[in-house]
Amino acid sequence: MAEIIQEEKQKGGKRRPKKGSTHIDMTPMVDLMCLLITFFMLTTAFSKPKVMEIVLPDKIKKDQKIDPPKIADSRTLNIILGPDDIVYWYPGKPDASKPLQKTDFSANGIRQILLDRNLALFKKIEKFQKDVIAGKINIQPDSVRTAIKALKNDDDTGPIVLIKFYKKAKYKNLVDIIDEMSIVGIARYILTDIYPIEEVMVETALASAPKTLTPPIAKK
């Protein structure tokens, strides 16, 4: 190691001056290193933030006239995101006489509803992924996503989900619902504006719901 043991030689009458030990005290250096390591460990951002890609359709200019694409009522599923993470949904056309169905973002909430409707496609994707993992299908990892996209494109059984936002919804709800779409493997969904009639429906649903919290009465 870093120490050199010198034997004291004594020759004749001449005495050499006693040599100091060549030991270097490394404690301060270790202290400093400890500090620096701690600093770097705490400031390092290991988990890079992830991103979720979404694509919006091009905006239709006011002078342009494009008929909205026609979709079957039976396949549409409308989701309205309300305040406090409440999810309202109804199938088909808006109908003010029918109350909105209420659910939430839990695993048995909106995910189950979407999964039930999208089961055929979901099973296809699931089987494909299992085959890839089991090695039955030899495919590059990059092309897995493309293959799943192709499966989604070919699908014509799953629901067409229209996602609408009540004005009190939060950004988190937007991310969550798009996330549910990718979890369940919904092929077709779109973010659209809420209709006035749907806003009224949400408001009636909110008013009829039993209030768990009594709002504080403001004194004037």
Place this chain on the structure above:
Amino acid sequence: MPKIKLPSKSPHIDMTPLVDLFSLLLTFFMLTATMKTSEPAPIDTPSSVSEKPSPDANIMTVVLAKDNRVFFNVDNGKDTILHFRTKILEEMGKRYNIVFTPAELRQFEQYGTSMGVAMNDMKAFLAAKDPKVKSALEKGIPIDSVDNQMAYWVLYTREVNPAVQALIKGDADVEYPVVKKVLDILQDKNVSRFSLVTNLRKVEVTSDKK
């Protein structure tokens, strides 16, 4: 019987292996360190299952803070060698009839985080030394239809760097109308493909009924 003489040991502990290990760890952390970028407002991003890592360069980030202020950032902090930020600020200055001095442009280039300053406060913001004064000026970039400065930031950033990707980094509790406005601005400026910054979470779903 003679006593067995134990060799007298010095109480020194040999620290060399310790030092070796520490220098290794230190080098590792120094080389892998990518500093956490601080934001002018705390942003608690929501979680998603997406595993795509966020890009490092050629990005513009619209930051939505909890108090509905909107911030804007190009390339996550300080300017790259391509000097996009100076060009963007010059264009913005032309639009709003403000002439920036080279010193101010350099200040803008070196500014490390996203900013949420209206254009008429920009000069004061760049001149300010006190962080308190700076944060007081950060009222968020106007996004309403009367004075839609965010739209011009997006427009000029795309003009200066056509390869730029749009990111939205929002706090989980931002209200939807603000999000909607930002999405509308992006859509208006023909940015139809963009990414939302999220944290990773794991979700297991199978088609089997429980």
